[in-house]
Amino acid sequence: MYRALYNYNTDMQGYLTFKTGDQFTVLDTKFNDWLLVQNGYGEIGYVPKNYVTKDEASQSEVLKSIDRAIEAIHFQAVSNEGAYTQKQRENLNKLIQHRKNVTEALREENHHKLPATSPVSPQSPTAKSGKHQTDGTHEDSLKQQAIQEKRSGETKESKRASKKRAAPAPPSETNYCQEQITPNATNMEDGVTQTDLPKETIETASSPFKQHSELLTFSPQKSLNSTYHVDISSLLVPPHLGADLVEEVRRNTMLSYEKSITAVETVIGMIGFRIPEISPVLDKILSTFHEKKESSEEDTSHDLVRLNELFRELKSRKDDSQQRSWALHEDEVLILRLLQELLSILENAKKSTSRKALASSNYECVYELVQYYQMETRVKLRLLLLQVFGAMCGLDVMVISVLLYSVLTTELAKEIQASVNDVQRVSYTGLVLMMIFSTGEAVPANLHDHLNEDFVGFLFDVMENPPTPEFDDQATDILVNLILAFNLHFQEVKDNIVMNVLASKGTMKVFTEKLLLLINRGVDPVWMFDFEPKPPNSLLKFLEDMYSQPATACLLYTNDMRVLLDIIIRNLTDLTSGDKVRTSYLYLTQLIVTNSDYREDCHRLEDLRKTLNKILQEEEGSHIDKDTVHFIFQSCDIFS
Numbered sequence: 350m351y352r353a354l355y356n357y358n359t360d361m362q363g364y365l366t367f368k369t370g371d372q373f374t375v376l377d378t379k380f381n382d383w384l385l386v387q388n389g390y391g392e393i394g395y396v397p398k399n400y401v402t403k404d405e406a407s408q409s410e411v412l413k414s415i416d417r418a419i420e421a422i423h424f425q426a427v428s429n430e431g432a433y434t435q436k437q438r439e440n441l442n443k444l445i446q447h448r449k450n451v452t453e454a455l456r457e458e459n460h461h462k463l464p465a466t467s468p469v470s471p472q473s474p475t476a477k478s479g480k481h482q483t484d485g486t487h488e489d490s491l492k493q494q495a496i497q498e499k500r501s502g503e504t505k506e507s508k509r510a511s512k513k514r515a516a517p518a519p520p521s522e523t524n525y526c527q528e529q530i531t532p533n534a535t536n537m538e539d540g541v542t543q544t545d546l547p548k549e550t551i552e553t554a555s556s557p558f559k560q561h562s563e564l565l566t567f568s569p570q571k572s573l574n575s576t577y578h579v580d581i582s583s584l585l586v587p588p589h590l591g592a593d594l595v596e597e598v599r600r601n602t603m604l605s606y607e608k609s610i611t612a613v614e615t616v617i618g619m620i621g622f623r624i625p626e627i628s629p630v631l632d633k634i635l636s637t638f639h640e641k642k643e644s645s646e647e648d649t650s651h652d653l654v655r656l657n658e659l660f661r662e663l664k665s666r667k668d669d670s671q672q673r674s675w676a677l678h679e680d681e682v683l684i685l686r687l688l689q690e691l692l693s694i695l696e697n698a699k700k701s702t703s704r705k706a707l708a709s710s711n712y713e714c715v716y717e718l719v720q721y722y723q724m725e726t727r728v729k730l731r732l733l734l735l736q737v738f739g740a741m742c743g744l745d746v747m748v749i750s751v752l753l754y755s756v757l758t759t760e761l762a763k764e765i766q767a768s769v770n771d772v773q774r775v776s777y778t779g780l781v782l783m784m785i786f787s788t789g790e791a792v793p794a795n796l797h798d799h800l801n802e803d804f805v806g807f808l809f810d811v812m813e814n815p816p817t818p819e820f821d822d823q824a825t826d827i828l829v830n831l832i833l834a835f836n837l838h839f840q841e842v843k844d845n846i847v848m849n850v851l852a853s854k855g856t857m858k859v860f861t862e863k864l865l866l867l868i869n870r871g872v873d874p875v876w877m878f879d880f881e882p883k884p885p886n887s888l889l890k891f892l893e894d895m896y897s898q899p900a901t902a903c904l905l906y907t908n909d910m911r912v913l914l915d916i917i918i919r920n921l922t923d924l925t926s927g928d929k930v931r932t933s934y935l936y937l938t939q940l941i942v943t944n945s946d947y948r949e950d951c952h953r954l955e956d957l958r959k960t961l962n963k964i965l966q967e968e969e970g971s972h973i974d975k976d977t978v979h980f981i982f983q984s985c986d987i988f989s
Contacts, residue, residue: 355403589637591848735778848898852900
């Protein structure tokens with residue numbers, strides 16, 4: 350740490366203006382007469398060496414100053430879209446090395462040594478007459494002398510020197526290279542140096558030094574006239590303060606949980622940037638975001654409390670016999686408001702909070718909402734309930750299991766068939782039903798009593814022959830995804846209801862076109878959630894099932910079949926060894942050349958042969974992939 354002996358004013362870019370007593374952390378000493386420093390505001394620039402001296406400060410105080418400098422550089426880069434200049438990177442490296450040196454010195458420091466929390470006042474100079482002044486009168490005399498100097502314009506006092514060292518004169522073009530004070534600036538961890546110089550104010554009109562092009566141009570406007578040193582080491586940050594702040598922001602602004610975190614972090618970061626002295630406390634607050642709350646503390650969360658209240662209110666509405674009466678509909682607005690608030694919290698609250706509310710009492714609230722959906726006949730409320738079910742599915746995989754084994758699946762299947770002319774209801778119902786089947790989980794034994802071949806055939810008929818002109822592509826896409834999801838849970842092709850319906854209906858133009866578009870994009874439309882275990886790719890699973898038997902292996906038109914082969918060859922070429930998707934495409938290739946009429950067309954046979962041979966020649970290739978290629982070559986004479 351260094352301390353200013355005199356005032357210094359400058360308007361040159363890259364140089365710092367400072368007052369007597371200001372403290373600095375030295376970053377570079379490569380110039381003879383100038384020091385690259387960082388002050389208490391986080392500003393970085395050059396100061397004249399003969400205007401400062403080493404200050405008696407504890408190693409911990411030095412560490413705080415270094416940390417402020419590091420944070421100032423980081424915040425400046427953040428304001429510049431995260432880009433660091435070359436000079437900023439150099440300064441960061443110097444500060445990090447400096448901090449490492451100070452930390453090592455701090456470990457070896459005598460634990461009984463008292464740290465200096467503020468700059469030490471210089472000792473009283475020895476007068477020529479040999480008389481000594483007391484410490485109590487020295488400050489007053491210096492202040493009086495400074496006032497008299499300013500009034501009379503005399504500078505005699507600035508030339509007065511102690512017996513140990515002479516006070517430096519203001520820098521000028523003739524003497525700026527002569528150092529009046531020579532602190533050891535390169536050894537940052539040396540002991541402190543006590544100076545006997547008077548604290549006089551030396552005014553200069555302008556700096557005679559030439560401006561260096563490599564100087565750092567970081568000088569935010571000061572909001573204070575002097576540096577204040579606040580001891581904040583004793584301040585205690587309450588646990589979970591960061592999480593509590595996020596909850597308050599969310600409760601009062603209705604922002605989502607993620608956006609509330611961003612808001613709190615932004616505000617705290619800006620305060621730390623503007624007031625570097627308190628940044629250590631702010632860092633402690635930010636660290637509390639990651640501290641896990643106790644179960645009892647989570648129970649007091651505003652979102653959790655409100656979710657439980659909403660579930661209780663909706664249950665009371667369900668249990669109210671008047672609610673189910675056709676004659677009473679005046680409570681529709683109230684229930685709509687309850688469901689809208691419930692949906693908003695489920696979509697925007699902290700996910701763990703919502704999951705805890707849903708899992709309460711073995712997911713009783715989910716069962717209650719399913720029963721309410723059965724009883725409710727008003728379309729507005731049913732549509733809103735479907736949105737609530739969709740939000741629940743995205744939060745907890747157990748909710749999907751609960752819904753799959755509830756009466757909701759059959760209820761939704763009936764609703765699709767009953768409201769086929771209502772595009773919105775079909776879309777909402779089909780989407781939730783697709784979510785329920787998206788995990789590929791084994792279904793209840795009696796499910797196929799309702800979701801049988803008639804139901805699957807109905808879905809195919811609606812896609813091929815829309816009931817109304819308003820039945821758009823979006824609704825058709827949802828039904829395609831529903832069939833792909835429903836097909837996931839069939840393990841044996843002979844028991845696959847979807848394949849049986851396909852075999853009986855033959856070629857379906859709309860469905861196959863949609864299927865090829867999805868295959869070409871390479872994105873599984875059914876995979877909506879990151880739950881484990883991850884289900885199979887619904888597209889590849891469907892194609893594998895379709896080409897597993899001759900009855901469905903020839904459903905595609907010739908041109909569609911060629912497009913599919915182009916996609917397969919492209920993926921076999923692009924994907925690397927060990928990729929499970931490539932293994933699936935190889936298995937699909939085996940099924941196509943074995944069960945379809947590919948021998949009659951042999952589309953891109955030579956390209957396919959080269960691709961398969963390349964897989965065989967891989968030095969570290971997958972054994973499964975190579976075995977599949979060998980089987981293809983041995984079972985299909987067209988490759989010989």
